[in-house]
Amino acid sequence: MVQFQVDPSIVPSNEASRMAAVRRYDILDTPPDGMFDRVTAMAARLFDVPIAIVSIVDTDRIWFKSHHGVPVKQIDRDPGLCASAILGDDPYILENAAKDVRSLANPLVAGEFGLRFYAAVPLRTLDGYNLGTLCIIDKQVRAIDQKQIDDLKDLASVVMDHLELRLSAQRAIATSKMLAKEIDHRVMNSLQFVSSMLTMQGKLPHASQAVAELKDAANRVAAVARVHRHAYAQDVAxxxxxxxxxxxxxxxxxxxxxxxxxxxxxxxxxxxxxxxxxxxxxxxxxxxxxxxxxxxxxxxxxxxxxxxxxxxxxxxxxxxxxxxxxxxxxxxxxxxxxxxxxxxxxxxxxxxxxxxxxxxxxxxxxxxxxxxxxx
CATH class of the missing domain: 3.30.565.10 (Histidine kinase-like ATPase, C-terminal domain)
Known part of the structure; x- marks a missing residue:
């Protein structure tokens, strides 16, 4: 089994609980979503930058839920950018990454990509875990003021609101499925009970025609239960x-x-x-x-x-x-x-x-x- 080595300096103290939160939102490796893409496109226009990303920090990688302006879908979990941005609750700003000690060794800064400007806001859950970031990137050195930082924080809140709505919808669907299965089970049991009662009634002293009719009725009720059971034997909607x-x-x-x-x-x-x-x-x-x-x-x-x-x-x-x-x-x-x-x-x-x-x-x-x- 391949063992991934991640710099311990970028691993939060609550990493196990944080990763449990990432899995709870069930977002990693999901298909593109128009809502996230609209947010990154809006961020790129609003801040006049070529690249905007919604990232989720996994155990060994940084996966991009939306990546406006860059074709890459994920990068390694290296220090200096998103992996470092989730360590705190405040925005993570690099106005000149080539001269910032926090990012000098990052491959995107030191390599051919030539990243210079990076600003990120953590995507923080209601229970206090940073899933990833909403970040904006430029290959030019630039400054960012507090108003712009506040705008970026608001867009990050929009992303988290959508993630929370998505999670609520998933939970509602799961609850509905569970309730449907319970109702199906109770309906089947009720039908089987009625069938048993009709069968027992048929064993009492009656005219032969009545006994036969009760038996047929019991068989038909049992048949409905049988068909119902096999129709819902698997979790297929x-x-x-x-x-x-x-x-x-x-x-x-x-x-x-x-x-x-x-x-x-x-x-x-x-x-x-x-x-x-x-x-x-x-x-x-x-x-x-x-x-x-x-x-x-x-x-x-x-x-x-x-x-x-x-x-x-x-x-x-x-x-x-x-x-x-x-x-x-x-x-x-x-x-x-x-x-x-x-x-x-x-x-x-x-x-x-x-x-x-x-x-x-x-x-x-x-x-x-x-x-x-x-x-």
Whole structure:
């Protein structure tokens, strides 16, 4: 492992806590941000200098969040400039760096770059840590008065205000995600509890038809919980890889029905808005195949030419020649499937499987999400 040697004279006494603050703001190596770039451009115009930089001092380097007038993205953490400027709370001014003992040895001063003027204000957090600086640079010797220093301090405050707002937004997003996961967990537990209660109710002495209906209701509530669990099994806010989501769901259903449920799936994605209706359709069609079909059950999902097709097939006796999907399927499960298919912008179809061996139910729908889709 490479060990970086940093001059101990430029390491603050609270360096460990300071670096923890740098990591807290999660700013290092982030993409360019227009707000920071506008501040450095404004500073260059206001002070009539060629270079203005928003810097963050890392353990072994000085990284530039914004670098107006210079293409370099980072430099070593050498004494004399930003690394020294974060040691105190006051502005750090070098009117002639070539004659200032603090900066004589800095490569930017002693080398070809020829830095002569440097003025920096530390970027200080609310809890007292200097993350880096807002600095202005010139290759000409020049003076700076107190009014100009005050203007530079105000611009540095603008930078810190934006960093604080950025941090607050990140924390709000993290809190929202945590609350959403907790709500999802409680919803799933509630659904499972309702399913258990319906199952227990079905075991009491009732007419056989009522028992069967309670059992179906319990199974459907359990199915909603199952689909919900797999939809939020990963921390994904957008689309999900179809093979991962349907693979977990098919494995779960296979264990429940004690029959193999195979998955044939491409590398496509499932829109986040489609996850729950697709999961519920798969659950209903697989349960229907277990009840009325035979042999291995196959779930397939493919996308082609802007359309997606979800299908469930079995190896049972197949459908009669005069079968009409719009007229023959009047059960609650198939009504649910038809309704969910319509929500996806598709339509339920039924046909004999390839070679007239079994039944194949399918839904084709547009790959693009439909506005107003709800469950």
């Amino acid at each position: 957008g689309d999900m890889l179809a093979s991962e989501y349907l693979g977990r769901l098919c494995e779960d259903i296979s264990g429940i029905v004690s029959a193999p449920v195979q998955l044939v799936c491409g590398n496509g994605m499932i829109s986040h808005a489609f996850i729950q209706p697709i999961g519920l359709i798969v659950n209903e069609l697989v349960m229907n195949a277990v009840k009325h079909g035979a042999g291995p059950i196959t779930v397939s999902y493919h996308e082609q030419s802007g359309m997606q097709e979800l299908a469930v097939s079995d190896r049972g006796k197949g459908l009669p020649d005069d079968f009409d999907v719009s007229q023959s399927l009047s059960g609650l499960g198939m009504r649910v499937v038809r309704a969910l298919s319509a929500q996806l912008g598709g339509q339920l179809n039924a046909a004999n499987a390839e070679g007239n061996k079994g039944t194949r139910f399918s839904v084709r729908f547009p790959a693009a999400s439909r506005s107003g889709l709800h469950y």
